[in-house]
Amino acid sequence: MKFKSHHITFVIIASVLLFLFIRSNAQTLRILPLGNSITAGTDGDPPQEGLRIAYRFTLYSLLTSAGYDFDFVGHGWSGYDIFPDANHGGIPGTRDQYLVRLLQDGYDERWEVQITPGGQPYLDVYPADIILLHIGTNDITHGEGTSPVSVAQILDQIDSWEVRTGNRAIVFVARILNRKVYSLETTQFNNNVAAMVAARNDPDIMMVDIENGAGINYLTDMQDDGIHPYESGYTKMGQKWFEAIQSLNEPPYFTSSPVKDAIEDEPYSYTVTVDDDNPMDELTIIAGSKPSWLSFTDFGDKSGLLYGTPGDAHVGDHPVSLIVSDGKEIATQNFTIRVSNVNDPPRITGQRALETDEDVSVTLYKEDFTIEDVDNPPSDLALIILDGNHYSKQANNVIPDQNYNGMLSVNVRVTDQIDTSDMYYASLQVNPVNDPPVIIGQKHALEVKQTYTLEIQPGDLNYIDIDNNVGELSVILLPDPDTIFLVKGNQLTPFKDTIGTVEVIVMLDDGEDTSNEFSLQVDILPQFSPPRFTTTPPEEAYVNKSYFYVADATDPDGDALSYRTTTLPDWLEFNATLKLLGGVPSVQDTGWVWVGIEVSDGRYAVEQLYRLEVKLYTSAGSDKEFDIDHREGTGLIRKLYPVPAGDRIHVSLAKERGYYVQIIDISGKMLNGFSNNDHVGSEFEIDLNGFDPGVYFIRVFDEERVDTRKFVINR
Numbered sequence: 001m002k003f004k005s006h007h008i009t010f011v012i013i014a015s016v017l018l019f020l021f022i023r024s025n026a027q028t029l030r031i032l033p034l035g036n037s038i039t040a041g042t043d044g045d046p047p048q049e050g051l052r053i054a055y056r057f058t059l060y061s062l063l064t065s066a067g068y069d070f071d072f073v074g075h076g077w078s079g080y081d082i083f084p085d086a087n088h089g090g091i092p093g094t095r096d097q098y099l100v101r102l103l104q105d106g107y108d109e110r111w112e113v114q115i116t117p118g119g120q121p122y123l124d125v126y127p128a129d130i131i132l133l134h135i136g137t138n139d140i141t142h143g144e145g146t147s148p149v150s151v152a153q154i155l156d157q158i159d160s161w162e163v164r165t166g167n168r169a170i171v172f173v174a175r176i177l178n179r180k181v182y183s184l185e186t187t188q189f190n191n192n193v194a195a196m197v198a199a200r201n202d203p204d205i206m207m208v209d210i211e212n213g214a215g216i217n218y219l220t221d222m223q224d225d226g227i228h229p230y231e232s233g234y235t236k237m238g239q240k241w242f243e244a245i246q247s248l249n250e251p252p253y254f255t256s257s258p259v260k261d262a263i264e265d266e267p268y269s270y271t272v273t274v275d276d277d278n279p280m281d282e283l284t285i286i287a288g289s290k291p292s293w294l295s296f297t298d299f300g301d302k303s304g305l306l307y308g309t310p311g312d313a314h315v316g317d318h319p320v321s322l323i324v325s326d327g328k329e330i331a332t333q334n335f336t337i338r339v340s341n342v343n344d345p346p347r348i349t350g351q352r353a354l355e356t357d358e359d360v361s362v363t364l365y366k367e368d369f370t371i372e373d374v375d376n377p378p379s380d381l382a383l384i385i386l387d388g389n390h391y392s393k394q395a396n397n398v399i400p401d402q403n404y405n406g407m408l409s410v411n412v413r414v415t416d417q418i419d420t421s422d423m424y425y426a427s428l429q430v431n432p433v434n435d436p437p438v439i440i441g442q443k444h445a446l447e448v449k450q451t452y453t454l455e456i457q458p459g460d461l462n463y464i465d466i467d468n469n470v471g472e473l474s475v476i477l478l479p480d481p482d483t484i485f486l487v488k489g490n491q492l493t494p495f496k497d498t499i500g501t502v503e504v505i506v507m508l509d510d511g512e513d514t515s516n517e518f519s520l521q522v523d524i525l526p527q528f529s530p531p532r533f534t535t536t537p538p539e540e541a542y543v544n545k546s547y548f549y550v551a552d553a554t555d556p557d558g559d560a561l562s563y564r565t566t567t568l569p570d571w572l573e574f575n576a577t578l579k580l581l582g583g584v585p586s587v588q589d590t591g592w593v594w595v596g597i598e599v600s601d602g603r604y605a606v607e608q609l610y611r612l613e614v615k616l617y618t619s620a621g622s623d624k625e626f627d628i629d630h631r632e633g634t635g636l637i638r639k640l641y642p643v644p645a646g647d648r649i650h651v652s653l654a655k656e657r658g659y660y661v662q663i664i665d666i667s668g669k670m671l672n673g674f675s676n677n678d679h680v681g682s683e684f685e686i687d688l689n690g691f692d693p694g695v696y697f698i699r700v701f702d703e704e705r706v707d708t709r710k711f712v713i714n715r
Contacts, residue, residue, distance in 0.1 A: 029070040032089050032128035035135045039090030041078050042228040050081030057083050058238025073126045075115050095139045096150030103157035123161040132241055134174040136189055137227060146189040148196040155205060170204050172244045173197055175211040180218055180226035214240035250277035251329035258335040262310050264342050269307040274324040281326040288321035310339040345419030346373035346381055355429040361399040366414060376416040386411040398428060403466045405432035436513030437465035437473060447523040453493045458508060468510045478505040494524045529556040530604030541585050541614045548582040548666040548695055551597050559601035566596035566607055580695060585614045636700045636707035644714035647689055653682040653700060664697040688713055
């Protein structure tokens with residue numbers, strides 16, 4: 001188990017603790033809560049054994065949050081409905097002398113029960129690394145006085161187990177809780193136990209002040225029996241036990257091995273890692289001594305980095321001392337770094353100005369650069385050009401990519417025949433040479449009305465211009481030889497009599513050069529255009545079946561449109577606002593009729609005239625996706641309101657269960673559906689948000705009947 005300490009309550013001999021916790025590195029810490037009902041949890045608060053958490057739940061939560069790897073041990077098992085690790089050695093009603101016997105052979109004299117098999121000593125079956133001992137409350141209650149003798153005998157039994165088994169345990173002995181009504185006898189008992197523990201002079205046995213040091217409010221934290229704490233008191237006890245466990249400390253230590261070899265002019269690094277057996281200790285790493293060419297960084301996560309690059313002057317041995325501290329103890333790591341001498345590669349430190357024109361290659365020489373080499377004369381050096389972006393190379397020739405211009409970064413190195421320098425990014429200015437734009441096509445259709453002006457932009461053309469952005473280009477229109485339109489710059493204005501598709505000769509200008517001539521197609525539209533229908537009417541209707549047609553039209557000029565009928569049989573009606581034509585023909589209407597709908601933009605009126613055939617309905621004769629059967633006589637739908645509807649419509653049915661409801665548009669397509677499993681009862685509302693204004697049907701059916709009603713949404 002790993003330990004941490006923020007609040008040191010006791011002075012502990014580190015060597016003894018180190019011996020105790022050698023076994024706990026990477027192992028689980030076993031904790032035995034030992035005592036009476038205050039350890040187990042009382043019958044009165046709460047009564048169920050699975051809910052009796054005592055102080056153990058708070059301690060469990062704090063240890064878990066702090067990162068401890070631990071396990072509560074003992075034969076007891078209470079509070080298991082609240083937290084998973086509910087073991088303990090608490091026996092309700094037990095006394096000091098009963099625990100002595102329990103530790104000897106596992107027999108519980110209080111309840112006359114053999115707890116351990118075969119009469120084994122209790123700690124043989126439930127070994128512990130830490131024992132939390134809270135005992136004496138029942139002894140005082142039964143008038144056994146304030147003597148600490150029996151508590152000393154408990155400690156003797158623990159010592160005997162340690163000697164016999166070779167185990168080691170820390171025992172935290174509590175100054176036990178006082179009473180709701182203050183008990184001087186309890187305080188005297190605690191004083192005597194504390195004196196006895198001090199006289200033993202055993203660093204593995206420590207007092208924990210639960211009586212006065214846990215912050216217990218004896219008026220509000222104690223139950224009415226005056227002996228057992230409420231949950232608020234147990235919480236404070238758990239916090240105090242946690243602080244006692246935290247008080248144990250282990251020194252930090254290094255977990256990494258130092259890097260002892262370095263090479264002149266090459267980066268050196270050593271990743272330092274440390275650890276501490278106290279999981280929440282904050283560790284600090286520093287370099288106590290180091291050579292000037294080294295730096296050290298503490299990352300704050302139990303690691304750091306020793307790094308640097310030795311130079312010519314640093315060849316030889318360099319002592320280093322690293323120190324790690326947990327705020328209480330330190331550990332050091334001392335070692336020597338040996339720096340070896342090697343050949344120094346050359347270095348490029350600068351260059352002269354280099355330039356060429358776009359699409360023109362240039363030769364680079366080592367004399368174009370400032371080169372440092374402490375080991376070799378300039379005659380031994382050679383320039384190397386490497387591959388890079390936006391250029392190719394042939395030996396020492398750099399060839400910029402076609403049409404590339406601007407500052408070109410060329411990757412170069414220099415070699416002394418033994419070592420090669422670091423990469424140097426040489427700057428080569430490639431001066432731009434303008435390329436004229438090239439028009440290769442027309443991007444989209446262009447149109448303009450008679451006498452209106454059309455501005456033609458570069459974006460109307462597909463073109464190539466590797467030198468300029470679209471904002472740097474302008475369009476030039478050439479005059480029309482037939483004089484059917486006027487041009488001015490990039491503006492085209494057709495004459496009043498011009499109509500149809502015309503060819504316009506255009507060029508692009510980039511400020512320096514102009515492009516090729518290109519023939520652009522422009523459609524000349526009439527100055528005013530009539531509206532046109534965008535819908536096609538259904539040309540068949542069926543006797544006693546609803547017929548609907550929603551007419552729609554557009555106007556190229558964006559004019560407001562109005563609708564009316566020109567020819568209409570008696571059984572049809574037209575709603576000009578909804579553009580809705582609808583009705584139900586009877587048998588007398590069978591045959592052909594003419595239907596005419598007119599749309600007008602105030603200047604032009606266009607009629608949609610079509611022949612409509614009324615037929616007798618047969619199920620085989622309908623090719624609709626869904627048949628809207630309007631059988632109002634079935635009586636499933638009692639009432640439908642309001643009509644026309646807005647955002648909601650209310651439905652009243654003749655039955656409460658066993659039906660299915662569908663919402664259908666005028667084409668017969670079902671838009672929504674639900675059964676009485678969704679809406680129980682005969683009265684309900686349907687949310688119409690999301691439905692466009694127009695005509696719809698509600699259809700209700702059960703196993704025998706169908707009822708359909710029409711409604712209109714008009715917002």
